[in-house]
Amino acid sequence: xxxxxxxxxxxxxxxxxxxxxxxxxxxxxxxxxxxxxxxxxxxxxxxxxxxxxxxxxxxxxxxxxxxxxxxxxxxxxxxxxxxxxxxxxxxxxxxxxxxxxxxxxxxxxxxxxxxxxxxxxxxxxxxxxxxxxxxxxxxxxxxxxxxxxxxxxxxxxxxxxxxxxxxxxxxxxxxxxxxxxxxxxxxxxxxxxxxxxxxxxxxxxxxxxxxxxxxxxxxxxxxxxxxxxxxxxxxxxxxxxxxxxxxxxxxxxxxxxxxxxxxxxxxxxxxxxxxxxxxxxxxxxxxxxxxxxxxxxxxxxxxxxxxxxxxxxxxxxxxxxxxxxxxxxxxxxxxxxxxxxxxxxxxxxxx
Numbered sequence: 001x002x003x004x005x006x007x008x009x010x011x012x013x014x015x016x017x018x019x020x021x022x023x024x025x026x027x028x029x030x031x032x033x034x035x036x037x038x039x040x041x042x043x044x045x046x047x048x049x050x051x052x053x054x055x056x057x058x059x060x061x062x063x064x065x066x067x068x069x070x071x072x073x074x075x076x077x078x079x080x081x082x083x084x085x086x087x088x089x090x091x092x093x094x095x096x097x098x099x100x101x102x103x104x105x106x107x108x109x110x111x112x113x114x115x116x117x118x119x120x121x122x123x124x125x126x127x128x129x130x131x132x133x134x135x136x137x138x139x140x141x142x143x144x145x146x147x148x149x150x151x152x153x154x155x156x157x158x159x160x161x162x163x164x165x166x167x168x169x170x171x172x173x174x175x176x177x178x179x180x181x182x183x184x185x186x187x188x189x190x191x192x193x194x195x196x197x198x199x200x201x202x203x204x205x206x207x208x209x210x211x212x213x214x215x216x217x218x219x220x221x222x223x224x225x226x227x228x229x230x231x232x233x234x235x236x237x238x239x240x241x242x243x244x245x246x247x248x249x250x251x252x253x254x255x256x257x258x259x260x261x262x263x264x265x266x267x268x269x270x271x272x273x274x275x276x277x278x279x280x281x282x283x284x285x286x287x288x289x290x291x292x293x294x295x296x297x298x299x300x301x302x303x304x305x306x307x308x309x310x311x312x313x314x315x316x317x318x319x320x321x322x323x324x325x326x327x328x329x330x331x332x333x334x335x336x337x338x339x340x341x342x343x344x345x346x347x348x349x350x351x
Contacts, residue, residue: 002037002044005109006030012108017228019207021277029101032059049117052102056095064088096120130295131335132303137200143291144192188269192287194244194251195266198224199297202238203304203322205229206276206297212265214252219245229323236323305333310340 006027013023036058037044042051064085068076076084099120106113132140199209202224216225222245223237240248264273274283280297288295301322308318319330 002030002034005044005105006034009105009108019276021275025097026101026105029098030105032098033102033105044111047106047111047113049113049115052099052113052118055102056099059095059098060088061085130293130299130302131306132293132295132299134307136293137196137300137303140288140291140293141193141196144196144287145189147189147192147287147290148187190247190251190254191266192283194247196284196287196300197244197247198240200300200304201240201244202226203301205301206280209266210264210274210276210279214263214265217248217265219248226323234323234325236320238321302333302335305330306335309334310336 009030010023010027013026033055036042036055040051040054040058061081064087065076065081067088068080068084099118103113103115195209198204198212202208204212204226208226208229211228212224216227218225218237221237222240222242224240225235225237227235229235263271266274268274284297285295293299305318305322308321309315315327315330315334318333319327322330322333324330
């Protein structure tokens with residue numbers, strides 16, 4: 001029904017250089033939207049704001065049906081679905097993702113709706129307002145330095161030699177070609193140390209971190225160049241601390257094949273690029289949890305923005321570090337507690 005429009009949208013996303021994972025997410029959402037249009041007998045060219053509201057109710061009905069089948073092992077009647085949907089709640093963030101995808105899809109295909117008439121779900125994202133101090137960030141980094149992703153525990157290189165995943169080189173030639181340390185295949189302490197530090201100091205998004213290449217790093221100027229920032233912001237160079245530069249020098253000295261500028265700065269053991277979601281979910285979060293912090297990767301960006309402001313950097317400069325196009329977006333990253341406000345007011349002798 002809207003197959004041609006979906007293909008047009010897919011081509012637009014590819015031109016924007018969106019990741020394949022993001023494109024798949026959008027296409028999956030649009031496939032649900034297409035099912036709704038077919039079941040409701042709605043023509044795409046005659047779409048109204050009220051139809052978008054009906055789509056939200058349709059999603060809720062689908063979820064209620066799925067939960068009913070899961071609970072009672074049979075298909076529900078219309079009356080049972082109606083009753084069950086009253087007790088079913090859709091996660092606001094999920095519905096918001098659906099509506100955002102549909103809105104962009106309609107804009108690409110020049111279909112205009114008045115979105116002020118469409119109620120959007122409100123959600124409270126309490127999971128990520130946590131802000132870590134520099135000492136807490138250091139604790140996570142120190143844990144990463146001694147962390148084995150196979151054993152999911154803190155280890156030393158001596159312990160790693162006993163790990164059943166440790167691979168003894170078959171020959172001297174194989175040992176010279178080895179791209180990982182002379183320990184367990186899963187032990188990458190120095191690399192994770194450098195990755196976490198640069199992710200925090202440069203306030204990198206996961207995509208930006210995984211896409212870093214050796215050519216983007218200039219240790220003489222003590223800066224990293226973000227060539228393709230997300231959210232349509234301009235390419236920028238971010239200054240790095242002296243301590244991080246020393247860590248990066250140690251990492252590059254041990255990293256084999258580090259002279260080729262097109263190579264990824266932080267490749268996997270197989271020399272490929274980390275998948276952003278996999279890195280955040282299966283590497284960063286387990287390490288952070290082992291250090292005692294149940295946080296998401298994005299907490300690093302929020303913490304960096306908040307700590308810079310608390311350390312006296314003006315918000316305009318903070319925007320430069322976080323690479324936001326609009327300065328108002330930086331305010332979402334600033335999480336000041338009442339104690340922070342009181343301390344600053346007392347320092348200025350306002351209280």
